[in-house]
Amino acid sequence: MTKGQAISLQKNDGGSLTAVRMGLGWQAAPRRGLFGSRTREIDLDASAVLFADKQPVDVVFFRHLVSDDGSVRHTGDNLVGGVGQGGDDEAILVDLARIPVHIDQIVFTVNSFTGQTFQEVQNAFCRLVDETNGQELARYTLAGGGAYTAQIMAKVHRTGQNWTMTALGTPANGRTFQDLMPAILPHL
Amino acid sequence: MTAELVRGQNHPLSQARLEIRVSAGTPVVAAATLGDEQGRIHGVEWVAHPGTPTLPGLEVSKQAAADHRLAVDLEAMPEAVHRVSVLLALPNGSGGPLHFGAVAAPFVAVTGLDGTEVASYTVTGLEAESALVALELYRRQGAWKVRAVGQGYAGGLAELLTDQGLPEAHQLAGSMNEAVARGQARSVPAPPPRTPDADRSRQAAAPALGPDQSGSAPHGAAAPQGAPDAVPPQPMTPYGPQEPHGSGTTGGPGPSVPQHPYQGGGAADPSAVTQNAPTAGGPIDYSHPRRQNTAPPPPPPTAPPAPPGQPAQPVAGDATGWSMDERLYNQVWGMFEDLARTTAAYRSAVDFADSRMEKELDQVLSDPRSRIGGQGDAAREVARAKHAQLVEQAKAALDRDLAQLTAEAGVVEPALPAAYARWDNPVWHGYRVPMEIPMALRLGDLHLPEATGLRIPMLVRLPLQRGLWIDSGRAGSLDGSFADSHELRRLAMDTAVALAGRLLAVYPAGEFTVHAIDPAGSGAQALAPLVQTGVLAAPPAVGAAGVADVLARLTQRVDLVQMAVRGGAADSLPPGLDTSEQLLVVNDFPHGFDDRAVTQLRYLADEGPAVGVHLMMVADREEAAGYGPLLDPLWRSLLRLTPVPDDHLADPWVGHAWTYEPSLVPSGSQVLQQVLTQVAAARRSWNR
Numbered sequence: 001m002t003k004g005q006a007i008s009l010q011k012n013d014g015g016s017l018t019a020v021r022m023g024l025g026w027q028a029a030p031r032r033g034l035f036g037s038r039t040r041e042i043d044l045d046a047s048a049v050l051f052a053d054k055q056p057v058d059v060v061f062f063r064h065l066v067s068d069d070g071s072v073r074h075t076g077d078n079l080v081g082g083v084g085q086g087g088d089d090e091a092i093l094v095d096l097a098r099i100p101v102h103i104d105q106i107v108f109t110v111n112s113f114t115g116q117t118f119q120e121v122q123n124a125f126c127r128l129v130d131e132t133n134g135q136e137l138a139r140y141t142l143a144g145g146g147a148y149t150a151q152i153m154a155k156v157h158r159t160g161q162n163w164t165m166t167a168l169g170t171p172a173n174g175r176t177f178q179d180l181m182p183a184i185l186p187h188l
Numbered sequence: 189m190t191a192e193l194v195r196g197q198n199h200p201l202s203q204a205r206l207e208i209r210v211s212a213g214t215p216v217v218a219a220a221t222l223g224d225e226q227g228r229i230h231g232v233e234w235v236a237h238p239g240t241p242t243l244p245g246l247e248v249s250k251q252a253a254a255d256h257r258l259a260v261d262l263e264a265m266p267e268a269v270h271r272v273s274v275l276l277a278l279p280n281g282s283g284g285p286l287h288f289g290a291v292a293a294p295f296v297a298v299t300g301l302d303g304t305e306v307a308s309y310t311v312t313g314l315e316a317e318s319a320l321v322a323l324e325l326y327r328r329q330g331a332w333k334v335r336a337v338g339q340g341y342a343g344g345l346a347e348l349l350t351d352q353g354l355p356e357a358h359q360l361a362g363s364m365n366e367a368v369a370r371g372q373a374r375s376v377p378a379p380p381p382r383t384p385d386a387d388r389s390r391q392a393a394a395p396a397l398g399p400d401q402s403g404s405a406p407h408g409a410a411a412p413q414g415a416p417d418a419v420p421p422q423p424m425t426p427y428g429p430q431e432p433h434g435s436g437t438t439g440g441p442g443p444s445v446p447q448h449p450y451q452g453g454g455a456a457d458p459s460a461v462t463q464n465a466p467t468a469g470g471p472i473d474y475s476h477p478r479r480q481n482t483a484p485p486p487p488p489p490t491a492p493p494a495p496p497g498q499p500a501q502p503v504a505g506d507a508t509g510w511s512m513d514e515r516l517y518n519q520v521w522g523m524f525e526d527l528a529r530t531t532a533a534y535r536s537a538v539d540f541a542d543s544r545m546e547k548e549l550d551q552v553l554s555d556p557r558s559r560i561g562g563q564g565d566a567a568r569e570v571a572r573a574k575h576a577q578l579v580e581q582a583k584a585a586l587d588r589d590l591a592q593l594t595a596e597a598g599v600v601e602p603a604l605p606a607a608y609a610r611w612d613n614p615v616w617h618g619y620r621v622p623m624e625i626p627m628a629l630r631l632g633d634l635h636l637p638e639a640t641g642l643r644i645p646m647l648v649r650l651p652l653q654r655g656l657w658i659d660s661g662r663a664g665s666l667d668g669s670f671a672d673s674h675e676l677r678r679l680a681m682d683t684a685v686a687l688a689g690r691l692l693a694v695y696p697a698g699e700f701t702v703h704a705i706d707p708a709g710s711g712a713q714a715l716a717p718l719v720q721t722g723v724l725a726a727p728p729a730v731g732a733a734g735v736a737d738v739l740a741r742l743t744q745r746v747d748l749v750q751m752a753v754r755g756g757a758a759d760s761l762p763p764g765l766d767t768s769e770q771l772l773v774v775n776d777f778p779h780g781f782d783d784r785a786v787t788q789l790r791y792l793a794d795e796g797p798a799v800g801v802h803l804m805m806v807a808d809r810e811e812a813a814g815y816g817p818l819l820d821p822l823w824r825s826l827l828r829l830t831p832v833p834d835d836h837l838a839d840p841w842v843g844h845a846w847t848y849e850p851s852l853v854p855s856g857s858q859v860l861q862q863v864l865t866q867v868a869a870a871r872r873s874w875n876r
Contacts, residue, residue: 068536068842070529100533101581102540156709 023088212291228353239367502596503602537582655803679831681714707780
């Protein structure tokens with residue numbers, strides 16, 4: 001997927017998806033220097049913000065792992081990343097059928113909690129997986145990381161009866177999702 | 189490009205900054221020595237080891253470990269150095285293997301800083317050696333090379349260092365071992381080994397669940413009349429705090445596992461160090477801490493495939509677990525969570541619809557154009573219609589989920605075992621004294637105003653983690669309509685007796701003992717089922733003397749068991765001591781209690797649960813108000829239940845205020861008497 005691209009979360013057979021997983025994986029870039037074995041740990045955090053009519057209603061992140069309605073679940077904080085080779089280090093499960101009726105957009109963000117910029121991260125990606133069969137629907141690589149500490153990855157929003165995912169890929173700065181709110185709002 | 193070296197083979201090194209990775213199947217000490225052209229070590233300052241981990245251009249780990257990364261910068265080496273030998277040794281005195289023949293072949297690799305392997309070597313063919321030179325990096329005509337050496341020494345580090353020409357070889361080997369042992373002592377002690385526990389129910393029950401009582405303030409603003417009672421709502425949790433303590437019935441082995449003390453940084457006493465070492469290097473327990481190694485559970489009943497587009501038909505026991513009891517327990521908690529979350533979704537959608545409509549109506553009001561003609565009315569209509577539509581959608585989603593949960597409750601409720609079932613469940617008529625403690629006990633029902641018909645069983649883990657408080661105070665009732673405090677007291681005592689009877693019934697014969705304190709005899713009528721069937725340990729204690737006597741005996745029991753458990757001598761309890769769980773029912777507190785008795789009661793509330801002594805207070809907090817804040821910790825430590833429906837319990841996920849309703853025996857039913865008669869009979873035959 002590329003920035004700005006949108007895909008419909010409708011199955012090929014016409015049925016709509018019921019559960020998707022937003023997976024995030026990364027590795028810390030190796031450091032130069034004598035004691036290169038000390039790769040510093042990088043803690044990236046995935047968050048999902050639930051919006052109703054452009055108002056944030058609920059948020060799922062490492063301190064609030066399940067949205068109050070139970071439709072969005074974070075599988076838990078990973079402080080170091082580095083499972084790396086294709087696996088998800090953090091994942092957010094979205095039960096599309098259970099999302100409250102007033103929620104119309106869910107924005108996924110990634111923040112560097114330890115403060116390193118994305119220059120120090122390698123092999124970072126976010127992907128959307130159909131949770132029912134494990135099929136990967138979309139993958140978006142955080143390539144060309146720059147001197148910023150957060151990225152607004154993607155949003156999943158209602159289109160009529162169905163859901164659509166749009167890759168956003170906007171760089172931003174902030175330690176947790178709260179810092180990103182001003183940057184998120186233009187994308188709603 | 190990785191070169192896999194064999195013994196004696198060499199390989200050029202193009203980089204000066206390198207990392208040497210060591211992996212051995214067991215903790216080993218990694219060190220490096222520097223040598224001159226003849227391979228001789230000039231002195232102890234030419235050896236990098238756990239005691240002096242850094243030399244110019246060289247760093248090794250401070251501890252023995254199964255994996256090492258040594259950093260090497262060949263450019264930083266002094267001119268005189270022509271050889272760097274990488275050594276591995278088995279730490280002695282750690283209780284680990286004593287020679288390399290007993291462990292997996294160590295693997296060493298030379299890598300660049302980016303992790304690419306330059307050369308690797310697996311040291312094979314080792315037997316009685318306890319130290320070895322794995323690799324050497326050497327200077328040849330201005331360029332560095334690596335050679336696989338694999339030379340072992342049965343005499344250990346001392347012999348190895350002697351061979352390299354170090355005069356102080358023995359002293360250095362000794363100080364290296366000491367440094368390693370010190371490093372082990374500093375590291376976090378491995379968790380104490382779990383004692384094998386054959387009794388599944390008891391093991392599972394130790395981290396008992398505590399649907400926390402939340403005072404009488406249900407949810408922030410809606411605090412009822414009893415505002416002074418307000419205690420911050422604490423959530424219930426399905427597994428409760430994970431405190432490792434044994435069940436008091438046997439003076440459980442849990443806490444008797446000695447805590448390995450940390451050794452201070454300067455713990456040079458070798459005896460203390462070696463004593464501690466096996467902990468750090470001890471065997472790893474691969475078993476899951478909360479799972480038991482027994483046969484796999486029978487497969488759970490599966491729902492028949494649902495027609496497409498329809499939710500699956502609910503089936504009782506459709507959850508994970510090792511037994512039907514556990515599956516039903518998990519299923520009930522699953523229903524509890526689903527109802528909490530579904531309701532949260534509905535409430536948040538309606539709240540949002542309300543606030544949006546309000547905002548839109550405000551806008552209409554402030555817009556001057558809306559004052560002309562029907563424009564304003566039309567806009568208001570639109571806002572109301574949007575509100576109605578969203579609420580309707582939310583309601584539809586809620587109804588769909590409630591229908592599914594109601595259907596599930598319809599199949600789960602009849603399938604519940606006695607301990608989870610209401611008193612009107614037929615399972616109680618087929619009651620038999622159980623052989624083992626169930627996982628959990630039903631204390632009552634929970635429901636939400638959105639779905640008053642959908643009752644979730646409130647299950648708490650056994651043995652009880654905390655005492656119970658049946659609130660007979662007027663502040664406890666929902667609307668204060670129970671003006672008749674006598675009626676409320678009677679109901680509270682009935683609730684207490686129904687719960688005590690239930691506890692007696694679900695424990696195996698002789699494993700649960702109930703004491704009662706009824707100072708003024710006002711609870712005699714309610715206590716009749718317990719007294720008549722003879723399941724009480726003794727007749728209810730009356731008067732101040734009776735109170736003092738019962739409290740003294742229970743306090744003594746707590747003391748004894750606690751001492752035995754702390755001293756790790758659970759077997760040395762006096763032979764006459766009753767090892768069953770104890771429940772003390774206190775009616776009419778604080779009547780008949782003097783200061784000493786109150787102190788003892790607080791002691792029992794604090795220390796009792798850990799050793800199987802529990803309280804059940806039937807009391808009105810107002811009446812004990814004279815003690816002031818002294819008793820606040822007591823009330824807080826107890827799970828508050830009410831004799832009449834009251835919304836004071838919070839769920840652990842969203843914090844809704846749930847209405848609790850006690851599980852009472854249907855009026856006119858003799859089921860409690862019948863069950864208790866069986867309990868009494870079983871106890872008589874067990875005592876014989």
